[in-house]
Amino acid sequence: MSDQIKFIVDSLSTEPFRKSYNLITFDSLEPMQLLQVLSDVLAEIDPKQIVDIREEMPEQTARRMLSLLGTLKYKPPGNAADMSTFRQGLVIGSKPVIYPVLHWLLQRTSELKKRAYLARFLIKLEVPSEFLQDEIVADTNKQDISAMEEEKDQLIKRVERLKKRVETVQNHQRMLQIARQLRVEKEREEFLAQQKQEQKNQLFHAVQRLQRAHSQLKSLRHAAADAKPESLMKRLEEEIKFNSYVVTEKFPKELESKRKELHFLQKVVSEPAMGHSDLLELESQINEINTQINQLIEKKMMRNEPIEGKLSLYRQQASILARKKEAKAEELQEAKEKLASLEREVSVKANQTREFDGTEVLKGDEFKRYVSKLRSKSTVFKKKHQIIAEFKAEFGLLQRTEELLKQRHENIQQQLQTTEEKRGVSGYSYTQEELERVSALKSEVDEMKGRTLDDMSEMVKKLNSLVAEKKSALAPVIKDLRQLRQKCQELTQECSEKKSQYDSCAAGLESNRSKLEQEVRGLRDECLQEESRYHYTNCMIKGLRVQLRRAADEMRAYVSSDQQEKRKAVREQYTKNIAEQENLGKKLQEKQKAVRESHGPNMKQVKMWRDFEQLMACKRECFLQQRGQTPAGQVIQEGGEDRLVL
Template sequence: MSDQIKFIVDSLNKEPFRKNYNLITFDSLEPMQLLQVLSDVLAEIDPKQLVDLREEMPEQTAKRMLSVLGILKYKPSGNATDMSTFRQGLVIGSKPVIYPVLHWLLQRTNELKKRAYLARFLIKLEVPSEFLQDETVADTNKQDISAMEEEKDQLIKRVEHLKKRVETAQNYQWMLKIARQLRVEKEREEYLAQQKQEQKNQLFHAVQRLQRVQNQLKSMRQAAADAKPESLMKRLEEEIKFNLYMVTEKFPKELENKKKELHFLQKVVSEPAMGHSDLLELESKINEINTEINQLIEKKMMRNEPIEGKLSLYRQQASIISRKKEAKAEELQEAKEKLASLEREASLKRNQTREFDGTEVLKGDEFKRYVSKLRSKSTVFKKKHQIIAELKAEFGLLQRTEELLKQRHENIQQQLQTMEEKKGISGYSYTQEELERVSALKSEVDEMKGRTLDDMSEMVKKLNSLVSEKKSALASVIKELRQLRQKCQELTQECDEKKSQYDSCAAGLESNRSKLEQEVRRLREECLQEESRYHYTNCMIKNLEVQLRRATDEMKAYISSDQQEKRKAIREQYTKNIAEQENLGKKLREKQKVVRESHGPNMKQAKMWRDLQQLMECKKQCFLKQQSQTSIGQVTEILQMGYREEE
């Protein structure tokens, strides 16, 4: 859990969140603030989730977050496997529920952004029922449903076709088992790869933390090596004074002001709703009190007491100094925060450069020393380069002279050999040279032996004399060094004691500061809640004022003697509408009565008309049948006449 919280805090302190949390402040967040952090992370993934939770109901918040997490395919782990427990923990802002969600979201932000972007094109839209009454919308929705059903049928047919193809193969059950195992192993491989990536990220963060700690240790060692105990004590005294001022003067004043504001807001909320007349009465009282205050100020100025004038001058100076002190304290606090942010940025830049080329970035003085060292080395390099060039040139000349001399020596040797062969003493010069060389070497070795013995004896004498001189010279220095070592041990012991005192004092101040911050945060939240309640009551007052104004206008219009004003009144309009509806109802009732009375005769008449229609239809059918029979008889007669004529 601690590694999880560290990863969450590190991710929230980076871009684009820049929350500036540490482990203590993040762990001390209230449930509402923790839910707001989760909402901000979801808003970074999906910009539509950018919501202020103070303006949203808890049920809507839980429903929105659950829908987004469902789209992002988040699966609760650990104790949150039960969806009801997970939903309840999400509503109340439980840390064991929200911490894993934040860890999961911050690990794969880029992947989830892509998923959230594609989700709005893949999720079916729920069309409200009132819009489905439109024919175009209803047809489109039906077409969409029919297309999905057709696609489902096609998929079912494809699955059945594939099943039939597979069933014909041999050992298809074994093949299905192997395929199922392959799918399981692939899922396990993906899970292991994800775990490997998480461990790599944890290792990378651990290496970064180690490098940061090593840099801090190095800087602290450098500061301790360069600093003196007096300067350290002075700096600690300044920090203690600043912290005491913040704790004893600045924070209590701010807390008192917040309490006053809270008391005033509670008083405003506890009072009953005011009307327009109450507000006018309060404004008149305020004006009267302001006039009394102005009169008292004028009387005081007319008295012009010198002692009071001096005291007012001192009070003004004291107030100016206190304001300057508060301003400087705020500037110092802002400078400290800015310094901390710059140090974080510098450490990030240092880590980035170390990742690129593996070297450490030098600081100001070190960089200057490095540049001066490079300049001195560059001058030395130029000189050495020039000397090397001269030596190379001289070496070329000497090499050439050596080659010429070797050629001349070879020519002379050849001439000497030819002369020895002519005289019959070949090899004489070679043996003579060898004998001379051996004798010269022997004499040199003898001389070197004598010289080395003499040199060694002289060197031993010199070394003995130097050792005795150094001992006599270092005796006083060694005594001073012993005293200084003892003094250094005492100072280090005193420094350790002071440091332990400082650490305990700093821990106490830090705990007090965290408590005060929590209390201030709680008061701010209460103040925000009271502000929202105050705005709500103001809105309700305005609505009631509008309703009251409408009622007064209605009463004026109803009481007025002018007929046109009376006609504008809502009561007159409603009475007129009621009278019209009553007249309309009366007419409809009369019409209903007439219809009821004439219903029986009308039904009889309608039956008679239907019977008459059937009778006429029957006559028509008979007439048509008679006509068709007469036409058939005429045709037969004509045919018979034709037969007779032929006969």
Template sequence: MSDQIKFIVDSLNKEPFRKNYNLITFDSLEPMQLLQVLSDVLAEIDPKQLVDLREEMPEQTAKRMLSLLGILKYKPSGNATDMSTFRQGLVIGSKPVIYPVLHWLLQRTNELKKRAYLARFLIKLEVPSEFLQDETVADTNKQDISAMEEEKDQLIKRVEHLKKRVETAQNYQWMLKIARQLRVEKEREEYLAQQKQEQKNQLFYAVQRLQRVQNQLKSMRQAAADAKPESLMKRLEEEIKFNLYMVTEKFPKELENKKKELHFLQKVVSEPAMGHSDLLELESKINEINTEINQLIEKKMMRNEPIEGKLSLYRQQASIISRKKEAKAEELQEAKEKLASLEREASLKRNQTREFDGTEVLKGDEFKRYVSKLRSKSTVFKKKHQIIAELKAEFGLLQRTEELLKQRHENIQQQLQTMEEKKGISGYSYTQEELERVSALKSEVDEMKGRTLDDMSEMVKKLNSLVSEKKSALASVIKELRQLRQKCQELTQECDEKKSQYDSCAAGLESNRSKLEQEVRRLREECLQEESRYHYTNCMIKNLEVQLRRATDEMKAYISSDQQEKRKAIREQYTKNIAEQENLGKKLREKQKVVRESHGPNMKQAKMWRDLQQLMECKKQCFLKQQSQTSIGQVIQEGGEDRLIL
């Protein structure tokens, strides 16, 4: 189940959905939100399913989704009782029902798009009776029905043919029984697999719930162990103040604003549709009221009432403070929600790390010490790594020069040996080199003995001078570094403030954008509804025009004095068809009477013919038998004559 949810979340985060879910946020969705996600996926397959579930009844939602899933050939595993539970789960937004549907849809989205597109051309349409009065529509409908009946007859014949082929096989009934048992066992296996999967899901959810509760218990124990009564009381007082502010000030204001907005929208909906003249009248009224307001403001400014001015100043300050207070309350609420989500993610990560290596996660000062230690080790590692890289590069160069020098030395030695062989003094250069090497080693040892102390004293002096030079050179750099560190802290603080402002502004813009998107979606849906209504009314008008034209033609033909025109009337045609059918029925009844009267004699005659056929068949068999006996006697007689001749 976890793999299934992971696949669903990954698919929803990609194009074209871009939901930005993770496993926790997706699993914590409400049933209505989960149904909306399913509706969005179905809308990607079939654009007609693009509906906001808040504006649709639950029965219509279930009917719409079940009809589309039936067209897409989705088969939930289980029997008839499970089908009823599937429908109920789809209505209430049950996770064990919707998760497999989402997994199945997201696995084969492109294939299902083709199937949904072709379904509109393959499903039989319910044609209203008023449209069937048209001859072309009625003919096409009859042709479709006749074609479907032919296909049904072909299928019945094919089934009967297969039954006949199977009935000739040996152990037909036994094999049929075994096949029926196999089908029952397969259905039972699927049912048991589904039950097993459901139990696994329940176990997974129970383990997650247990882990969350254990983490909450652990955090509460830690908070209770670390906290003091004074800090707890202070925290509780702050929470009480915040909750009181939210309950007494913020929520009532929001509720009042929503009520006003709802009242205004109801008022707008209840009013009749406005035309261009009404809009012009309203604009003129608005302009008049604005001019009156400006005049009143000018009069008030000319009076120069100081008390009122001071009060307006205080009012402005109070409104600014209240707005700031509301903004801070919203920020605090968002911060609490963010903190809760981060704590959930941290607990999840902590559990994952505990599962991986079985160790606890470091906290607080331990983590800081670990990070500082890791940084010092990383700097040392980088330095050593750089030194090793430099030494490797230098070693490569020296190795290459050594190879070149060895090659040159070998060439020179070969030339020298050839020259010595020509002069007749082979081996002279080797002995000369050995003597020079021994003398050089002796002189080097003597010099090293005398220079060791002098070199050591000079090296100490050089090191001291280098240390003092480095200190003097780094003093200015250290001062600049301190200033830069202070500046870096100021910039980081400013960056954090700007980031918080940006986040709050982005959240506001995002909420406005979502509201505008909802409004645009609603207007598009209204436009589509009006377009469909327009097309429907046009079709009805055309249908009524056709009926009216037919009625006028019928009246003209019926009233006309010309007999040819009267014969063209539908009434005359129908009366003529009725008379023909009545004559045909009369003839068929007479024919039926004749058949009934001659049925008895005909059956007797047929029986006599069958008896005659049996008698002739018996005579034929007797004749053939007599023929075979006479031929055998002739053969025996001919054999006796042959023996007599011999």
């Protein structure tokens, strides 16, 4: 059933329907709305079905839909008894009846459109008897009837041939009976599978509602168990700390970042439009700044200051902790907003529940009793709903019967009027009916007046007796109420005295608690300072040990007599690198000097060679012009073909 509903919703969301339904909204449609959806789908197949069902009688709607479904060859599941259930479900808009119809129609819409269009020309028309008096119409009708009879005879002969073919098989009656039973069982299996799926869906929804009720009950119990002064104070302290952090640290940082961003954007907007040269200049400045930064980093690494390295480590840890703190604060803020929205939703639901039945949310055994009561009411409702459906169906039949009787009555009245006119006493029956109706109305009015006076006197007597009974019943209650009011005043006075004592005691405890909290806070700060000092000293000692070990290794390698060991020393490596770079620099200087000395003669030689090339090209062009030949590289036509001159 869920797959069926999903297919229906997906099909209705596309062209040409464009219905904005989802699984929940579609499943919660009222019967009239569901019938309107079915009518819209049928109207897409056959444009004659465009009808607002609110302006149509239920029987007319059912008759119209059944006739079109019969034309489209839709086969409802089940036997004749199920067929009556199908008609009744179509009248009342039952979901188990309409969902399969919608699924079947939406699966083959284009095919059904063609069938509905052709049905107008293929279905036999009922010709009234007065038109059959015409010879042409009568002959055409007879030919149609004879053609249908011939088709019927052919079908009968085909069925007889199939029967004869089957009769040659052994136990054919038994096999036919088994096949018939198989078809019936398959249809029953489909119906049971559909019921099973519906029950699974109902069970799933019931389990979800039960889980939500359990979670709400657990949260309410937790809130009730946590309603102590200590827990409330702790919760308030946490909230105060969080709010103070948000106000003093988070919001100022965000505000400052937004201001910087705004200032930068205003600066960008105020500056004139930049060209390609400006961009090149900015790129050069960026490259220069990057080189300066790299040089500063190299200088810092050459200095190798351990204290700055350790401080950078602590700064990095502090920044990581600050980011984590900001992230947790944002998560806490989101959780608080979500909790507040859920609490508002719970309060709205509770108010709706109170407005619905005037009671609070039930718990425990009361909830179980309420559920059992609802189940009993649900069974009663289903029975009543079924009775109403039967009454509606019967009402449709009676309405049709009434229409037929009215038509018959009108025909009889017309016949009576014609008879009266023939006899010369026209209007006699109408006058007689009016006299009888007036006399009947007069007698009814007289009886009503008498009944009204008797009823009024009886009502006055009843009201007087009720007033006397209520007074006698309320007398002892009023006496008890006076005593209870006096007792309530005494208890109120005692409660105010106890409350003042509690407030004074709570104020003293609050002052002592604040002093103890200040002392504890000071001791915690001192402990944290000592711990940080200890960790800092420990890190410094470790760094110095590493430096001492490096210095000892360098000294050992420097004073060692082994040449291989000396080469591993940092000083030797740096000395070797410096010598190599100096030699390379000398070679490059010599090469630069040679290039500078030969630059002038080389440039003169290049210029002379270019002039020589121009002179030779000029001589070649002059020679070709004198000879009258085509310059090389051009294309000429020779013998109807193109030829390239070399």
